[in-house]
Amino acid sequence: MPDKVLIYSRFPKALMLRIGQRYDLMDAAGKPPRDVFTAEQLSGIRAMITAGGTPLGGDMMDMMPSLRAIVCYGTGFDGVDMAAAARRGIAVGHSPGANASAVADLAVTLMLAATRRLLPADDYVRSGNWAAAKPSPLMRPQPGNPGRRVGVYGMGEIGRKIASRVAAFECEVGYFSRSRREVPYQYLPSLEALAEWCTVLMIAVRAGEDTNHVVDAGILQKLGKDGYVVNISRGSVIDQEALVAALADQTIAGAGLDVYPKEPHAPDALTGLPNVVLTPHIGGHTQESHTAMQNCVIANLDTFFAGQPLAYPVLTA
Amino acid sequence: MPDKVLIYSRFPKALMLRIGQRYDLMDAAGKPPRDVFTAEQLSGIRAMITAGGTPLGGDMMDMMPSLRAIVCYGTGFDGVDMAAAARRGIAVGHSPGANASAVADLAVTLMLAATRRLLPADDYVRSGNWAAAKPSPLMRPQPGNPGRRVGVYGMGEIGRKIASRVAAFECEVGYFSRSRREVPYQYLPSLEALAEWCTVLMIAVRAGEDTNHVVDAGILQKLGKDGYVVNISRGSVIDQEALVAALADQTIAGAGLDVYPKEPHAPDALTGLPNVVLTPHIGGHTQESHTAMQNCVIANLDTFFAGQPLAYPVLTA
Numbered sequence: 001m002p003d004k005v006l007i008y009s010r011f012p013k014a015l016m017l018r019i020g021q022r023y024d025l026m027d028a029a030g031k032p033p034r035d036v037f038t039a040e041q042l043s044g045i046r047a048m049i050t051a052g053g054t055p056l057g058g059d060m061m062d063m064m065p066s067l068r069a070i071v072c073y074g075t076g077f078d079g080v081d082m083a084a085a086a087r088r089g090i091a092v093g094h095s096p097g098a099n100a101s102a103v104a105d106l107a108v109t110l111m112l113a114a115t116r117r118l119l120p121a122d123d124y125v126r127s128g129n130w131a132a133a134k135p136s137p138l139m140r141p142q143p144g145n146p147g148r149r150v151g152v153y154g155m156g157e158i159g160r161k162i163a164s165r166v167a168a169f170e171c172e173v174g175y176f177s178r179s180r181r182e183v184p185y186q187y188l189p190s191l192e193a194l195a196e197w198c199t200v201l202m203i204a205v206r207a208g209e210d211t212n213h214v215v216d217a218g219i220l221q222k223l224g225k226d227g228y229v230v231n232i233s234r235g236s237v238i239d240q241e242a243l244v245a246a247l248a249d250q251t252i253a254g255a256g257l258d259v260y261p262k263e264p265h266a267p268d269a270l271t272g273l274p275n276v277v278l279t280p281h282i283g284g285h286t287q288e289s290h291t292a293m294q295n296c297v298i299a300n301l302d303t304f305f306a307g308q309p310l311a312y313p314v315l316t317a
Numbered sequence: 318m319p320d321k322v323l324i325y326s327r328f329p330k331a332l333m334l335r336i337g338q339r340y341d342l343m344d345a346a347g348k349p350p351r352d353v354f355t356a357e358q359l360s361g362i363r364a365m366i367t368a369g370g371t372p373l374g375g376d377m378m379d380m381m382p383s384l385r386a387i388v389c390y391g392t393g394f395d396g397v398d399m400a401a402a403a404r405r406g407i408a409v410g411h412s413p414g415a416n417a418s419a420v421a422d423l424a425v426t427l428m429l430a431a432t433r434r435l436l437p438a439d440d441y442v443r444s445g446n447w448a449a450a451k452p453s454p455l456m457r458p459q460p461g462n463p464g465r466r467v468g469v470y471g472m473g474e475i476g477r478k479i480a481s482r483v484a485a486f487e488c489e490v491g492y493f494s495r496s497r498r499e500v501p502y503q504y505l506p507s508l509e510a511l512a513e514w515c516t517v518l519m520i521a522v523r524a525g526e527d528t529n530h531v532v533d534a535g536i537l538q539k540l541g542k543d544g545y546v547v548n549i550s551r552g553s554v555i556d557q558e559a560l561v562a563a564l565a566d567q568t569i570a571g572a573g574l575d576v577y578p579k580e581p582h583a584p585d586a587l588t589g590l591p592n593v594v595l596t597p598h599i600g601g602h603t604q605e606s607h608t609a610m611q612n613c614v615i616a617n618l619d620t621f622f623a624g625q626p627l628a629y630p631v632l633t634a
Contacts, residue, residue, distance in 0.1 A: 010450075014457075101463045101487055108486075109433055112426040116603075118596065122436060125595040126588040130581045133327070140331075144603030146418045168485030169425075170418055264447045271443040279438040280447040286461030 003305050004044060006033060006064070009051035011073065018294050019049070023301060034063060047304055049297060052076030052094060053207075053234060053263070058084030069304040071297050074099060074284055075158075077314050078207040078234060093310035095296035097157045099284030104161030106283045107202055107232045110256025111150070111166070113277045114228050115142060115200065117254075120274060138274065143199075143226060146170035151198030153191060153215075154205030154233065155181045162202050174198055177205075191215075195222035200230065207234030217242035220252055227252040232283045235261040244269040247276060258283050320622050321361060323350060323381070326368035328390065335611050336366070340618060351380060364621055366614060369393030369411060370524075370551060370580070375401030386621040388614050391416060391601055392475075394631050395524040395551060410627035412613035414474045416601030421478035423600045424519055424549045427573025428467070428483070430594045431545050432459060432517065434571075437591060455591065459570075460516075460543060463487035468515030470508060470532075471522030471550065472498045479519050491515055494522075508532075512539035517547065524551030534559040537569055544569040549600045552578035561586040564593060575600050 005023040007016065010030030019025065026045070028036045045064045050056055052072035056079050061067055070080055072094040085092050113119065120138040124130050148171045152159045155177035163173045163185055174186040176194040181187075188194040191214060195201055201223055205211050215229065216239040223229065229252065231238055240261050246252045247270075254275035260266050266278055284293065299311035319341040324333065327347030336342065343362070345353045362381045367373055369389035373396050378384055387397055389411040402409050430436065437455040441447050465488045469476045472494035480490045480502055491503040493511040498504075505511040508531060512518055518540055522528050532546065533556040540546065546569065548555055557578050563569045564587075571592035577583050580598055587593060601610065616628035 102461050105429065105462050105486060106433065109426075109429040109435060112422065113430055113435055116423065116426055116599075118426060118430055118594070119436065119439060121596040121599060122594055125583050125597050130583070130597040133581065139597070139599070141602050141604045141607050144419050144605045145422050146605060165485045168482045169422060264450065266442050266447070271445075277435070277439055278442040279435065280442050280456070282433075282438060282456070285458050287458045288461045288463060290458050 003047070003301075005301060006037075006042075006045045006048040008033065008048050008056065009054045009073075011049075011051070015073075015290055015294070016049075019297055019301070022298060025049075033060075039063070047071060047301055049073055049301075050080070052079055054079045057081045058088070061085065061088055061090060069093065069300070069310065071300045071304075071310075072314075073293055073297055075103075076207065076234065078236070080314075082314070082316060091304065091310050092314045093296075093300035093304075093312050094314050095293040096312055098292035098296050099289040100157040100161050102286040102289035103158050103232050103283035104165060104204075105286075106258055106279065107158075107162050107204065107230055107256075108165045110230045110232070110258065110277050110279065111200055111202065111228065112145075112169075114230070114254045114256040114275070115145075115148075117142060117275075119277060147172065148200065149174065149198040150200045150202060151175065151188070151194040152185070152202045152204055153177075153194060154203070155183060155185075156204065156206065158232070159202075159204035162204055166202070171200075191219060192222065195219045199223060199226050200228045203229065203231040203233045203237050205233055205237060207236050211237050213237070213239040215239065215243075217246065220246040223252050225250065225253060228254050228256070230256040232258045235259045235263065240267065240270075244273075247273050250275075320363070320618075322388075322618060323354075323359075323362045323365040325350065325365050325373065326371045326390075328366075328368070332390075332607055332611070333366075336614055336618070339615060342366075350377075356380070364388060364618055366390055366618075367396070369396055371396045374398045375405070378402065378405055378407060386410065386617070386627065388617045388621075388627075389631075390610055390614055392420075393524065393551065395553070397631075399631070399633060408621065408627050409631045410613075410617035410621075410629050411631050412610040413629055415609035415613050416606040417474040417478050419603040419606035420475050420549050420600035421482060421521075422603075423575055423596065424475075424479050424521065424547055424573075425482045427547045427549070427575065427594050427596065428517055428519065428545065429462075429486075431547070431571045431573040431592075432462075432465075434459060434592075436594060464489065465517065466491065466515040467517045467519060468492065468505065468511040469502070469519045469521055470494075470511060471520070472500060472502075473521065473523065475549070476519075476521035479521055483519070488517075508536060509539065512536045516540060516543050517545045520546065520548040520550045520554050522550055522554060524553050528554050530554070530556040532556065532560075534563065537563040540569050542567065542570060545571050545573070547573040549575045552576045552580065557584065557587075561590075564590050567592075 007027040047069040152175040364386040469492040
């Protein structure tokens with residue numbers, strides 16, 4: 001009989017197909033597990049799969065007294081109370097790097113689309129305004145990539161892949177990260193200094209309490225009127241009210257966002273703006289990336305149920 | 318008194334501002350010049366500025382018997398009847414490479430947006446369908462970039478810049494060009510072979526009679542169901558009816574187009590499709606690129622009126 005594994009977040013069934021061939025998946029589908037399963041069913045659960053951004057605290061862990069493994073689908077684990085897990089002897093695993101290329105690709109896609117005003121351009125063609133030669137302030141020539149200063153905040157695997165892609169567009173690349181890395185890009189000593197230096201800020205930092213709302217009104221103002229912010233990390237990193245204000249006031253020129261504070265909701269104040277490109281948290285959403293993330297989930301579950309250390313444990317500094 | 322220069326195509330006034338500071342611009346604004354100027358006015362014209370794609374034949378040249386210089390704003394000169402110009406002793410100049418980075422950047426933007434379904438993704442967020450968890454077939458995971466085979470058709474300055482950018486996304490790059498070049502990409506011996514090999518076809522070939530409709534139904538079919546075509550060259554290179562059919566039948570997966578056979582018109586058959594990204598011929602449309610193209614136009618006019626060979630003459634093989 002296959003081992004039982006709780007599915008804690010809402011995942012499309014297609015993503016769980018391969019994992020379901022090896023494990024008996026108890027799908028809570030994003031609902032509180034005790035609404036879906038009995039206390040007895042929950043008491044037998046030893047491993048669960050979650051989305052790293054979904055809040056998962058000690059109180060929830062206590063409903064599953066046999067729980068010993070939390071497996072995050074993806075790289076992030078910011079929703080998991082790591083201290084609470086450690087106190088209960090629960091191992092936490094994730095999928096490090098499995099989606100790095102896909103996320104970096106989306107970051108650069110958002111930067112290119114926002115800075116080149118791709119959505120207004122497509123609309124200008126489809127609406128017939130181009131054929132009618134209707135003047136459009138949104139279609140004025142914008143600064144191009146060569147010589148553009150792009151600042152990457154966070155130089156993990158995703159940050160590095162963003163940097164190497166952006167460099168191919170003849171941009172200058174700078175970065176800020178907790179520690180200086182062996183990379184061929186200019187290091188700025190703080191987020192403030194990075195924002196002062198660059199016009200496009202690419203947020204690729206790992207989310208956590210220390211990065212909550214660090215991209216605030218002050219940082220946005222340093223980017224300037226030609227400035228853009230791109231976020232593929234977590235919505236919590238940006239002070240969203242300050243971002244909406246900066247976009248509406250044109251303190252900055254635009255933004256590309258894949259993540260939001262309260263997913264799957266993007267606030268009306270954002271969705272009504274013409275100078276943003278918005279995607280529904282699809283950074284890791286390519287076929288190869290899902291396969292790689294599933295491989296990590298399966299490897300973590302296989303090692304756990306074999307009584308070994310997780311194949312891909314979360315390593316906290 | 319500044320020399321008179323005819324403006325033959327329709328250009329935004331802002332683009333002609335710098336040139337107008339040095340020359341007396343007679344703006345036909347895209348209308349037939351004899352509708353706007355008298356025969357006597359036209360007879361005095363020695364130089365003109367045109368968009369390279371605008372048709373300009375011997376009959377038009379004959380209306381300006383003193384014409385000795387045709388200066389194209391941009392790289393292309395496919396609209397100019399080069400043989401007719403040569404017979405009349407008219408030099409033809411252009412802006413080689415001035416817009417290469419901007420055009421290559423847009424090509425890659427179109428590729429990334431089309432393959433990642435950026436427009437449907439933005440619409441999914443803005444419409445509220447994401448918040449409502451409404452299933453969307455357009456939001457299914459697609460193939461990602463690493464390992465993707467991208468075929469570049471034409472390996473001039475724009476083709477090379479497309480190739481170096483695409484390579485940074487961990488794609489394999491192949492190309493076909495009239496002659497093999499000293500570039501680190503796989504050479505395919507024909508357009509057919511390139512289309513067979515790749516899934517994304519980037520059209521960067523110089524347009525002309527020999528390339529008219531060369532991307533036809535047969536080439537599109539070779540790209541396959543996962544295939545994409547991106548065109549930043551000229552609309553004439555693609556058989557547009559075949560493209561519309563392939564997109565509607567999903568013989569290919571999608572397209573990114575900046576150019577069309579009859580600009581500024583994009584046919585309704587295209588603008589109604591969800592699997593295309595359409596831009597209004599803005600490949601060279603960045604601030605730096607316009608400045609660089611203006612520099613070339615001014616250098617061509619300055620050398621011409623100084624009685625010297627054009628600074629940037631069209632070099633035909």
